[in-house]
Amino acid sequence: MAQIVWSETALQELDNVADFIALDNPGAANRLVRKVFKQIDLLEDFPEMCPVPHDLRNSRYRHLVIRPLRIFHRIEDDIVFIVYIMRSDRNVILEELESRDT
Numbered sequence: 798m799a800q801i802v803w804s805e806t807a808l809q810e811l812d813n814v815a816d817f818i819a820l821d822n823p824g825a826a827n828r829l830v831r832k833v834f835k836q837i838d839l840l841e842d843f844p845e846m847c848p849v850p851h852d853l854r855n856s857r858y859r860h861l862v863i864r865p866l867r868i869f870h871r872i873e874d875d876i877v878f879i880v881y882i883m884r885s886d887r888n889v890i891l892e893e894l895e896s897r898d899t
Contacts, residue, residue: 799844799872801837803879806897807868810882814866833863840870840877852889869894 811833819826839846840861847859847870861868862885869881869889880898883889 799841799875799877801841801877801879804881804897807879807882811866814882814884829863829866833866833868836861836863837868837879844872844875844877850889853894856894858894871898 811830815826815830818829845859847861849856850858850860850867850869853860857871858869858880859871861870865885867883867885867887867889868879869883870877870879872878878898881889881894
């Protein structure tokens with residue numbers, strides 16, 4: 798079983814998205830956050846269930862898409878590091894992702 802480790806940046810980004818959605822629909826924001834945590838919890842048993850992003854083919858990162866989000870993570874031994882969360886309609890830049898992977 799893998800351990801899940803969230804970066805402060807990823808948690809803050811999720812919180813920012815939820816706050817924005819909550820301005821119009823608090824229930825939708827709450828459902829999104831619960832869905833994110835439920836899907837991330839699956840990584841404990843299935844750490845490689847998510848694909849390597851097509852736009853980052855040769856990187857060490859994988860992503861989970863939960864509209865409107867892309868959640869980037871990397872696996873190191875038995876630890877899944879949740880590194881970065883962004884809107885799914887944006888293109889990711891490897892340097893931007895790596896700069897948030899601290």
